[in-house]
Amino acid sequence: MNTGIIIGIVVAVLVVIALIVLGLVLSRRRRISLTDERQPEVVDGTTRQVDRSGGYQAGSGFSFSRGDAALAEPPQRTPEPRTPAPQTPAPEVVRPPGDRTEVDGQPGVGDDAAVPRDSIRRGVTDVSLPEPDTAEPDTTEPDTAEPDTAETETSKSAAAEPETVEPEAARPATAPPDTAVPDTAAPDTTTERTTTEPDTAGPDTDEPVVVEPETRVPDDVAEATTAPPLDDIAPTAGRIGRLRGRLSRSQGAIGKGVLGLLGAGDLDEESWEEIEDTLVMADLGASTTATVVETLRTELAANPVRTAGEARALLKRVLVEQLDPTLDRSIRALPHAGRPAVVLVVGVNGTGKTTTTGKLARVLVADGRRVLLGAADTFRAAAADQLQTWGERVGAEIVRGKEQADPAAVAFDAVDRGIETGVDVVMIDTAGRLHTKTGLMDELGKVKRVVEKKAPVDEVLLVLDATVGQNGLMQARVFAEVVNITGVVLTKLDGTAKGGIVFHVQKELGVPVKLVGLGEGADDLAPFEPDAFVDALL
Ligand SMILES: Nc1nc2c(ncn2[C@@H]2O[C@H](COP(=O)(O)OP(=O)(O)OP(=O)(O)O)[C@@H](O)[C@H]2O)c(=O)[nH]1
Structure with missing residues (x-):
C-alpha cells in the first residue's frame, strides 16, 4: 500500500479519536449533578449553628420578639446573607x-x-x-x-x-x-x-x-x-416545669408555710400575722405582702375554703395576679x-x-x-x-x-x-x-x-x-x-x-x-x- 494512503488513514483515525474524546469531555461538563459535593460552602462559624439546630425549634417556653426601637434608624449596611460567612480568616476587626x-x-x-x-x-x-x-x-x-x-x-x-x-x-x-x-x-x-x-x-x-x-x-x-x-x-420548652424541683427551698417557705396555715381552717389574727411574716421572709416585699394578705382575707371571708386544693387554688390565683401575667x-x-x-x-x-x-x-x-x-x-x-x-x-x-x-x-x-x-x-x-x-x-x-x-x-x-x-x-x-x-x-x-x-x-x-x-x-x-x-x- 502506498505510504501516503497509510498516513492518511492514520491521520483520519487520530482525528476520529480526538473528536470522540472531545465529545466525551464536553458532555461531562454539561452534565448536571444532583449531588452537592460542596456542602462546606455553607459551613462556617455561623451556618454551623443553623445546621446544629437541625430543625430543633424552641417551643412555647422562650418567647422572642423584635425590638421596635429599631424602626427609627435605617440600616447602615446591608447584612450579608446568613449562610455565606467568610471562608477566609477574619483575624482582627480594624475599623476605619x-x-x-x-x-x-x-x-x-x-x-x-x-x-x-x-x-x-x-x-x-x-x-x-x-x-x-x-x-x-x-x-x-x-x-x-x-x-x-x-x-x-x-x-x-x-x-x-x-x-x-x-x-x-x-x-x-x-x-x-x-x-x-x-x-x-x-x-x-x-x-x-x-x-x-x-x-x-x-x-x-x-x-x-x-x-x-x-x-x-x-x-x-x-x-x-x-x-x-x-x-x-x-x-x-417547658423548662420551668422540669426545673421545678430547683425551687424547693422557696417552695418550703411560701408554699408549705402559707398553705399550711390557710388550710388549717378559721384563721385568727395570729395566723394572719404568721402568713404575713412568712411572705415577708420570702422577700415578697411589704407592699405585695400587704396586698396578698388583704386579698386572701377578703376572698376567704366571702368564700371560705374547705379543702387543701381550694386553698392552693386561691393562693395561686392571688399570687399570679400580683405577677401581672399580661406583661x-x-x-x-x-x-x-x-x-x-x-x-x-x-x-x-x-x-x-x-x-x-x-x-x-x-x-x-x-x-x-x-x-x-x-x-x-x-x-x-x-x-x-x-x-x-x-x-x-x-x-x-x-x-x-x-x-x-x-x-x-x-x-x-x-x-x-x-x-x-x-x-x-x-x-x-x-x-x-x-x-x-x-x-x-x-x-x-x-x-x-x-x-x-x-x-x-x-x-x-x-x-x-x-x-x-x-x-x-x-x-x-x-x-x-x-x-x-x-x-x-x-x-x-x-x-x-x-x-x-x-x-x-x-x-x-x-x-x-x-x-x-x-x-x-x-x-x-x-x-x-x-x-x-x-x-x-x-
Ligand atoms: N446556683 C446558681 N448559680 C449560678 C446561676 N447563675 C450563675 N451562677 C453562678 O454564679 C457565679 C457567677 O456567675 P458569672 O456569670 O461569672 O457572674 P458575672 O455577673 O458575669 O460576674 P462578673 O464577670 O464578675 O461580673 C458562677 O459560679 C455561676 O456558675 C444560677 O442560676 N444558679
Whole structure:
C-alpha cells in the first residue's frame, strides 16, 4: 500500500479519536449533578449553628420578639446573607477612623469615669456584694465635659506612635478554647489602631478581637478534626416545669408555710400575722405582702375554703395576679430592619451575667438563631474567656478585647461585626459594676450610647442575684437610672428560699422578670411564666 494512503488513514483515525474524546469531555461538563459535593460552602462559624439546630425549634417556653426601637434608624449596611460567612480568616476587626464613635464629636468612652482608665486597675471583682449605700458622692464630670479635648490629645499621642504594622495577620486567628486570648492579642494589636481611636492613650486599648472558631476551618474534614464538639442543648420548652424541683427551698417557705396555715381552717389574727411574716421572709416585699394578705382575707371571708386544693387554688390565683401575667416577657432578640437585635446584659459582678449570656445564647442557637457574643467585660480577663467557652460550645462567634480595653469599643465592634456577618442577635456581656462607683456606672451608660450609634439596643437585661434579696433592688434602681432596663433576669433562685423576690423586683422596678436562673448547669435557664412559677412554688 502506498505510504501516503497509510498516513492518511492514520491521520483520519487520530482525528476520529480526538473528536470522540472531545465529545466525551464536553458532555461531562454539561452534565448536571444532583449531588452537592460542596456542602462546606455553607459551613462556617455561623451556618454551623443553623445546621446544629437541625430543625430543633424552641417551643412555647422562650418567647422572642423584635425590638421596635429599631424602626427609627435605617440600616447602615446591608447584612450579608446568613449562610455565606467568610471562608477566609477574619483575624482582627480594624475599623476605619470614620467608623469609630470617638470621631463623631462625642465624648470618649471612659473619659469621665471617676477613675481614669489608664490609672491603676479598678478592683471590681474584689468588692463584696451587695453594697446598699448609694449615697456616694458623684464626683464624675458630665459626659460631655472634657472628653473631647482629652480625646484629641490622646489621638495626637497615638498618631505619634510608630505604626509598625506587623505580622499580626500571620498569627493564628483562632484562639484555642482554653487559651486566654487577651494574651495573644495583646502586644501587636496596638500597632493596628488608627490615630482617631478612643483610648489610644493607654497600652490597654487594643482593638477587639474576633474569635470565630469554625470559620477558620476551610472544609468539613478539617472542621471535624479541629473544631471543638458542640454541645447538645436541652429542649427549651417547658423548662420551668422540669426545673421545678430547683425551687424547693422557696417552695418550703411560701408554699408549705402559707398553705399550711390557710388550710388549717378559721384563721385568727395570729395566723394572719404568721402568713404575713412568712411572705415577708420570702422577700415578697411589704407592699405585695400587704396586698396578698388583704386579698386572701377578703376572698376567704366571702368564700371560705374547705379543702387543701381550694386553698392552693386561691393562693395561686392571688399570687399570679400580683405577677401581672399580661406583661410582655418576650426577649427582644430577633433581627429587624436588616440588622441584628442587640441585647445588653448588665448587673453587678457575680450575679451571673456571663453565665446568663451563655445560657441565653444556647437557647437562641437551639431556636435556629445566629448569635454573636460581645465580651465587653474587659475588667476581668476570665470573663471573656468564660464567654468564649460558652460561644465555642454552641458555635457562636465572639468579639472580645484585651483586659482593660475600652468596653464600649468592644461592644461597638461586636455590633459592627454582627451587622457585617448578618447574625440575628448580638449579645453583649458587660462588666460587673457596683452602683456605688458612679464613674463605672457612667461608663456603662456610655457603652449603651456608643452601641446605639451603630444599632438600637433592643433589650437591656438586668441580672440580679436572688440570694442577695433586698440589696438587689437597690442595685436595680441605680441600673434603671443609667440604662433603660427592659427585662430582669433573676439568677440563683435555686439557692434561696426567697423566691418571693420575683414579686418585689417586678413591682419595684415596673419591669417584667423575663428569665430565671435555676442552677449552674448550661441549660438551667428558664423563661419566667407567672403561672408555672407560682405553681412551682406551691
Ligand atoms: N446556683 C446558681 N448559680 C449560678 C446561676 N447563675 C450563675 N451562677 C453562678 O454564679 C457565679 C457567677 O456567675 P458569672 O456569670 O461569672 O457572674 P458575672 O455577673 O458575669 O460576674 P462578673 O464577670 O464578675 O461580673 C458562677 O459560679 C455561676 O456558675 C444560677 O442560676 N444558679
